Amino acid sequence: MQRIFEPIKLNTVEIRNRIFRAAHGTHFIPGKISDQLIAYHAERAKSGVGLSFLEIASVHPSSMCMGIHAWDDSIIADYERMMKTIRPLGMKVFQQIWHGGSVYPTTYGGASWSASDVATPFSTRRPRPMTKGEIEEIIAAYGETARRCVEGGLDGCEVQFGHGYLIHQFLSPLTNHRTDEYGGSLENRMRLGRSILRLVRATVGPDFPVGIRISDELTPGGINAEECAEVVRQLESEGLIDFVNGAQSTYFALENILPAMDKPMGSLLPSAATMVAAASNLPRLITPGRVRTLEEADQIIRDGTADMVSMVRAMIADPDLVRKTREGRAEQVRPCISCNQGCVAAAAAGYPVGCTVNPVIGMEATHSETLITPAAKPQRVVVVGGGPAGMEAARIAATAGHRVTLMEASPNLGGLVNVATRAPNLYTLGDYTTWQQAEIYRLGVDVRLNTYVEADDVLAETPDAVIVATGGLPRLDGIQTARPGAVARGVDKPHVVSSVDLLSGAVTPGKSALVLDDLGHYEAVAAAEFLVANGVDVTFATRFSSFAPSMEMTMRNDPALRRLLKGPGKFQLMTRMLLLEVRDGECDLQSLVGEAVETVPADTVVLVMTRDALRDLYNDLDGKVAYRAIAGDAESPGDLQLAIREGHMAARGINAG
Ligand SMILES: Cc1cc2nc3c(=O)[nH]c(=O)nc-3n(C[C@H](O)[C@H](O)[C@H](O)COP(=O)(O)OP(=O)(O)OC[C@H]3O[C@@H](n4cnc5c(N)ncnc54)[C@H](O)[C@@H]3O)c2cc1C
Numbered sequence: 001m002q003r004i005f006e007p008i009k010l011n012t013v014e015i016r017n018r019i020f021r022a023a024h025g026t027h028f029i030p031g032k033i034s035d036q037l038i039a040y041h042a043e044r045a046k047s048g049v050g051l052s053f054l055e056i057a058s059v060h061p062s063s064m065c066m067g068i069h070a071w072d073d074s075i076i077a078d079y080e081r082m083m084k085t086i087r088p089l090g091m092k093v094f095q096q097i098w099h100g101g102s103v104y105p106t107t108y109g110g111a112s113w114s115a116s117d118v119a120t121p122f123s124t125r126r127p128r129p130m131t132k133g134e135i136e137e138i139i140a141a142y143g144e145t146a147r148r149c150v151e152g153g154l155d156g157c158e159v160q161f162g163h164g165y166l167i168h169q170f171l172s173p174l175t176n177h178r179t180d181e182y183g184g185s186l187e188n189r190m191r192l193g194r195s196i197l198r199l200v201r202a203t204v205g206p207d208f209p210v211g212i213r214i215s216d217e218l219t220p221g222g223i224n225a226e227e228c229a230e231v232v233r234q235l236e237s238e239g240l241i242d243f244v245n246g247a248q249s250t251y252f253a254l255e256n257i258l259p260a261m262d263k264p265m266g267s268l269l270p271s272a273a274t275m276v277a278a279a280s281n282l283p284r285l286i287t288p289g290r291v292r293t294l295e296e297a298d299q300i301i302r303d304g305t306a307d308m309v310s311m312v313r314a315m316i317a318d319p320d321l322v323r324k325t326r327e328g329r330a331e332q333v334r335p336c337i338s339c340n341q342g343c344v345a346a347a348a349a350g351y352p353v354g355c356t357v358n359p360v361i362g363m364e365a366t367h368s369e370t371l372i373t374p375a376a377k378p379q380r381v382v383v384v385g386g387g388p389a390g391m392e393a394a395r396i397a398a399t400a401g402h403r404v405t406l407m408e409a410s411p412n413l414g415g416l417v418n419v420a421t422r423a424p425n426l427y428t429l430g431d432y433t434t435w436q437q438a439e440i441y442r443l444g445v446d447v448r449l450n451t452y453v454e455a456d457d458v459l460a461e462t463p464d465a466v467i468v469a470t471g472g473l474p475r476l477d478g479i480q481t482a483r484p485g486a487v488a489r490g491v492d493k494p495h496v497v498s499s500v501d502l503l504s505g506a507v508t509p510g511k512s513a514l515v516l517d518d519l520g521h522y523e524a525v526a527a528a529e530f531l532v533a534n535g536v537d538v539t540f541a542t543r544f545s546s547f548a549p550s551m552e553m554t555m556r557n558d559p560a561l562r563r564l565l566k567g568p569g570k571f572q573l574m575t576r577m578l579l580l581e582v583r584d585g586e587c588d589l590q591s592l593v594g595e596a597v598e599t600v601p602a603d604t605v606v607l608v609m610t611r612d613a614l615r616d617l618y619n620d621l622d623g624k625v626a627y628r629a630i631a632g633d634a635e636s637p638g639d640l641q642l643a644i645r646e647g648h649m650a651a652r653g654i655n656a657g
């Protein structure tokens with residue numbers, strides 16, 4: 001790596017390296033800069049990040065947000081408090097200043113404000129076109145918020161020009177239908193953003209770094225990257241900005257803002273690179289999307305695309321990424337799997353941001369892994385089950401200096417993830433279990449494969465602590481969550497299988513298949529994708545009223561549907577359905593909201609139901625060991641985030657005990 005660790009100046013502020021974290025909502029305490037938020041950023045500062053942008057700060061009560069409310073002077077003391085902690089750690093902090101326009105509600109319940117009355121995909125109500133008086137009020141509010149950044153001791157600020165928020169709504173001909181001086185020509189559509197920057201610059205003075213984050217629209221009729229590049233050119237030529245931060249897309253094509261595992265590393269680059277290339281003499285900051293290593297980031301700088309590179313989710317997953325890489329331990333960096341489950345989906349639902357592979361996000365002050373110290377009295381720990389829950393437990397117990405044995409029945413570590421990764425586009429799940437595996441061997445865990453154990457085998461090891469992570473078993477009994485009493489008939493036929501049977505290759509599917517989704521998430525989608533990719537015609541029947549609703553905010557639904565509709569197998573979706581009967585070659589389904597029975601062809605039937613937890617071993621050890629815990633699917637089948645979190649916490653409990 002040649003360039004990534006070189007310092008760089010944004011206006012007068014020297015940044016220690018080229019690594020930055022673009023703004024991202026955490027929602028720890030909506031509206032506030034909490035101690036939790038300070039600890040979250042401090043953790044990443046300690047690792048060596050050069051620059052971090054604080055999440056969206058609303059400039060005015062006409063735009064509520066789950067980020068920071070910066071519309072009055074009370075925020076100044078919060079900024080000061082944050083900078084007192086972060087400044088000594090060497091990371092620079094800029095605030096992204098923002099108004100959501102039509103995308104976010106007001107704080108007082110009226111219609112959102114926008115350029116025109118054009119709704120965006122998440123609006124429940126059309127916004128109200130802003131009056132000139134309101135435009136003036138918002139321009140002034142940006143100026144005031146920038147002043148608060150300076151007075152609070154921040155190092156700089158970034159005005160959000162992209163992602164479909166207020167300034168973008170004015171920039172885009174799709175959302176700006178005004179006929180006054182704020183609509184029509186690009187010059188007019190830029191007027192709001194330009195006026196804001198002029199006031200911000202006049203307020204903060206020439207030395208305080210001010211930049212923009214900008215994105216194109218990737219939707220018919222929207223503003224494209226070339227037009228955004230022209231915006232950059234004009235703002236630079238007027239001396240209004242000190243840097244440009246290029247990203248991609250808006251709420252009209254949300255999956256492209258937050259690329260999930262189905263998109264390649266750098267999927268944002270085509271747009272982002274076009275826009276930052278317009279800057280002739282400014283530092284170019286870029287969000288390539290899904291960058292996970294400093295080597296990749298370094299390459300983007302080396303090839304001249306940008307001067308600084310953002311890694312957001314990679315450093316949600318591993319706050320210590322920079323330090324580990326710098327110390328030559330890059331292989332120890334915990335990989336982001338771009339599942340978007342713990343971070344994006346949680347944030348979209350209004351919860352604090354989490355992370356599937358990092359269970360202690362938001363708990364940095366008390367649970368950072370860097371705080372784990374060797375146990376005064378190392379314990380003899382037995383972990384049963386080498387899936388993600390068991391490996392996490394073993395990893396943390398070994399990190400705490402315990403003597404750990406991990407017993408796994410099968411010849412491989414990884415558990416159900418080894419099956420899931422056989423589905424198209426789920427291979428990144430395996431990046432995490434591969435990493436866990438490497439870590440537990442590095443930490444000296446005694447791994448025993450091909451070792452199925454019962455209580456007596458565990459007790460023969462004379463353990464002080466046992467963590468049971470034996471997972472669950474697929475259930476094919478025909479009991480469906482929507483009508484537990486209406487058990488499907490014919491489910492004992494040999495062509496009725498689980499997703500595990502299907503993906504592990506234990507069965508050969510016929511020409512047609514029914515996938516019955518009782519869970520509403522990735523597992524049934526994985527089975528359907530596997531079948532369609534292999535040329536099987538699939539009927540996807542679900543008790544829910546939409547396709548995989550629990551997966552929707554992970555940005556993985558539309559790409560999956562697109563692939564399913566593309567074939568080669570045919571795909572049909574039936575919502576609010578109950579399976580009545582399986583016969584050879586066909587099934588009867590009934591609508592949950594009607595009487596009609598429909599018969600669909602199905603040479604193979606894949607039932608995706610809640611699995612049965614394998615808790616017997618845990619129960620059999622009751623009262624026989626000093627410390628006993630259960631984690632993951634063995635406790636109650638769920639998902640990776642729960643499995644990893646419970647495995648992690650089970651091991652932390654040994655220290656506590
Ligand atoms: C097709 C599919 C797709 C999925 N996609 C996703 C996804 O996109 N996102 C997500 O979050 N989750 C996904 N999951 C779910 C996820 O894989 C599981 O929630 C997770 O693997 C549970 O981890 P675990 O460690 O608790 O159990 P498991 O992974 O089941 O591991 C349990 C381990 O214990 C071993 N074991 C059992 N009994 C014994 C014994 N007595 N002695 C020794 N060893 C024993 C087993 O061999 C196994 O290796 C998917 C699952 C499937 C099937």
Ligand SMILES: Cc1cc2nc3c(=O)[nH]c(=O)nc-3n(C[C@H](O)[C@H](O)[C@H](O)COP(=O)(O)O)c2cc1C
Nearest residue numbers: 022023024025055056287289290311312313343347
């Ligand atoms: C949970 C979450 C919240 C985000 N909030 C913001 C935000 O407040 N402002 C913004 O400009 N981008 C936001 N983003 C987008 C990120 O800045 C970044 O562009 C995106 O995560 C892609 O980069 P990555 O692949 O390195 O994660 C958010 C991303 C995530 C994951």
